[in-house]
């Protein structure tokens with residue numbers, strides 16, 4: 099990737115200053131950058147002291163065996179105690195921790211005192227099943243409160259959990275059970291999605307017939323839908339039978355700061371999924387700090403809602419560990435945003451008075467497609483900060499989010515991070531940063547990131563290349579479960595002493611960072627590197643387009659040719675005469691003729707993972723008329739059939 103190639107194709111001049119009242123009362127001010135710069139480790143040691151330790155750490159970072167980090171290694175603490183008990187002890191037991199909203203409309207408000215009882219019972223139940231500190235527990239649940247209880251119960255007894263998305267197949271589940279050598283699985287009969295019960299337990303039953311899963315002793319099953327469920331006596335146990343009869347008292351044990359907290363699998367583009375390992379003290383320090391800083395959380399008055407699934411890292415760090423460590427009141431919603439109507443999310447914001455909202459660009463673009471009139475029907479005036487995560491957010495989607503959801507008042511914080519980083523790394527601070535639509539901007543206080551070229555040289559402002567992290571951070575992954583070599587090869591071999599994130603990025607003239615998508619997705623067109631993100635953003639900036647996915651397809655003349663799949667806005671006819679030419683001309687005008695897509699195909703849906711990321715790999719298969727690769731992590735595999743029928747020459 100040459101410097102010039104990724105240099106500012108898109109010019110973005112719009113700026114939004116933080117609201118004065120927010121800036122005046124912000125949890126974190128500009129001083130934090132200075133403080134962290136003067137003494138980075140001292141800064142993190144101070145953040146660690148915000149937690150309650152059974153044994154206070156005297157060490158901060160041990161980097162004597164890089165890149166295997168130890169943070170706060172001589173400290174001891176219990177994560178569940180920090181997320182729950184200490185708030186009850188501080189007199190906040192009556193504060194609601196979780197407002198649960200089921201898809202069918204059932205609700206449950208769970209206070210911190212109740213949460214303490216629920217996780218104590220669940221911890222006692224796991225102990226009765228023979229789970230000991232260090233044993234792995236797989237969790238395969240829908241978005242119901244028991245998912246949070248299960249995670250915190252595991253943390254409480256020191257049993258690392260491994261969550262698997264409810265949407266993943268039996269095969270994907272079996273691979274993950276085997277790799278982590280899980281002993282117990284926590285699941286449910288099912289959950290509600292798109293207005294009907296959707297079964298989960300059959301996938302567990304099937305996974306447990308696969309070789310490599312023999313060490314699973316028990317399956318603990320939450321009853322959610324009440325549908326008939328096959329049962330294996332002696333192995334399967336109902337949650338309501340085992341957990342409900344336990345004592346609601348449980349004394350948490352303190353674990354070493356480097357005790358494993360969880361494994362979470364990310365599917366690489368090739369090979370078997372990587373089990374990303376996170377540990378205890380550093381992880382909790384950084385998720386709590388970043389949640390307080392980036393969302394400016396005021397636990398007494400804010401109502402926070404992260405729409406992610408708990409099976410994604412965003413759910414781990416910003417539904418469970420960060421917000422609860424900070425004593426937040428939060429919303430958890432079980433279902434899809436358009437059930438029973440396309441205003442469901444905005445109805446929830448209005449109902450609970452949500453003040454802080456954290457969601458993904460894919461959801462924002464879906465709402466753009468459905469139309470501005472839908473959020474306009476609800477009172478969204480409680481909102482004060484909006485967050486985005488998961489993909490680069492196109493400037494037009496950013497502007498739409500701020501305007502139609504945030505009433506043109508609220509800061510939008512675009513937060514860059516990964517499963518591997520554990521917590522937010524690059525993001526504006528809502529009370530400090532003048533925001534720029536489409537840019538994650540600057541590393542948070544205590545974080546060191548930059549953009550380098552092929553030779554590992556830092557690029558000047560205006561240049562582009564690869565995003566790297568240049569100093570260890572508290573919530574960094576410790577390794578890939580069972581495979582230290584793969585950890586070294588994947589993240590630490592591309593550049594010496596720098597963590598390679600795998601994302602393309604550029605620095606603008608102010609030195610702010612713009613993320614350009616995965617390096618694997620960059621296209622090579624007639625000798626120029628062009629980022630899929632920038633072409634997609636140019637398409638989304640056209641008023642008729644809600645969403646776009648761009649891939650490079652092998653081309654005899656130009657090495658790769660740009661092929662774009664677009665979803666038009668709700669009020670536009672995708673068959674409209676001249677639409678494709680209009681869009682091609684629009685891209686050429688914004689980015690230059692070199693970036694003009696060779697083909698543009700209007701489609702109804704795009705293939706996405708459950709966390710909302712577009713699977714460009716599959717679109718590349720389509721564009722190159724190849725058989726489709728692995729589709730097991732797709733939300734809905736029928737999408738690919740729909741897309742293939744749109745192609746000229748397709749059957």
Ligand code: 6R9
Nearest residue numbers: 487488489490512513514515516517613616
């Ligand atoms: C948290 C999460 C990580 C990859 C990451 C990057 C993309 C996430 C982003 C973003 C641009 C942002 N990504 N946030 N790209 N701007 N604000 O998504 O973790 O599922 O592991 O994905 O997601 O490509 O490398 P994970």
